[in-house]
Amino acid sequence: MATEHKITATSRTDEGKGASRRLRHAGQVPAIIYGGGAEPQSIQLEHEKTWLASQNEWFYSSILSLDVDGKAEQVLLRDMQRHPYRQQIMHLDFQRVRAGEKIRVSVPLHFLNEDASPAGKAADVVVSHEHNEVEVSCLPKDLPEYLEVDLGELSLGDTVHLSEIKLPAGVEIPELKLGKEHDVAIVVARHGRVEEEPAAEEGELDADVPATKVSDDDEDTGDSAAAEGEEGTGEDK
Structure with missing residues (x-):
């Protein structure tokens, strides 16, 4: 109760x-x-x-x-x-609300044993909660505060549908009366995205080349820059 x-x-x-x-x-x-x-x-x-x-x-x-x-x-x-x-x-x-009249109310879903399930233990599996509440129809005396969904056996590739929710006596889900296409997924266990390692940049490929392997042109450029720096310092003085 x-x-x-x-x-x-x-x-x-x-x-x-x-x-x-x-x-x-x-x-x-x-x-x-x-x-x-x-x-x-x-x-x-x-x-x-x-x-x-x-x-x-x-x-x-x-x-x-x-x-x-x-x-x-x-x-x-x-x-x-x-x-x-x-x-x-x-x-x-x-x-x-009247005791003898049915009501429609959205009640929350409580997901149990997810961490202990095969899907919950796998590092590369993502468990998605597609819905966190569901609308039910019942008499006021039968209204549950929430509905439990046991995910203890959930594995990769599994889908839990609306029709698999265990309902208390006197409680029904009106959506299921509208046809099979309304038996929507409420939980899905799928592969998570695995990020690929970025390809090495061209500069990274040359990282092992010794620093002394510098072209003559580069040395000349460096000497010229140093000389220009010295001349500039002298003018400032």
Whole structure:
């Protein structure tokens, strides 16, 4: 059974951009609850506590017990607006859920035993996670916080598809009902790129030639340069 996650909120009556700005300045997050056969309700939450909750995976994929003025409602987070560069939540949308109605939620994938697998142990193999979450359909009571994918037997050339995910009872992946072409890869083990050693430069090929093997022309050039340097020094004096 999934862990119950409680979030506390209070109702609010003032709405509009100005009211939302005042709430944010006061350390609150404006939010709304909708759906479930009831009227939308404007609420506010403490920003610090909400921010801490938002750092957890469950905040985005689990049913939350939202306590509004002492009355608990079962909701899902459907939208979060963040400030473009501050660590600030600007607005939240919650959707009510009903016990007897199926919901669609994207849940995270947890990949297990990858490092212990043949592919994970090989230095020249790259294991790519093509998807880190998947949308499931189920009743609220059956919603998993995450789905596990065991990669313990993964070897070079293996591909794990969507249909290979083990699902709890009452949970299905709607994408698989659309046809075989929707049974996409979620993990692929392929050869990594092996960088070739750069070809030796022409100058590097002559590196073993002794320094004394200098042409007469080069010596003359060096002597002339030295002489010109001496003459120049004398003029400066």
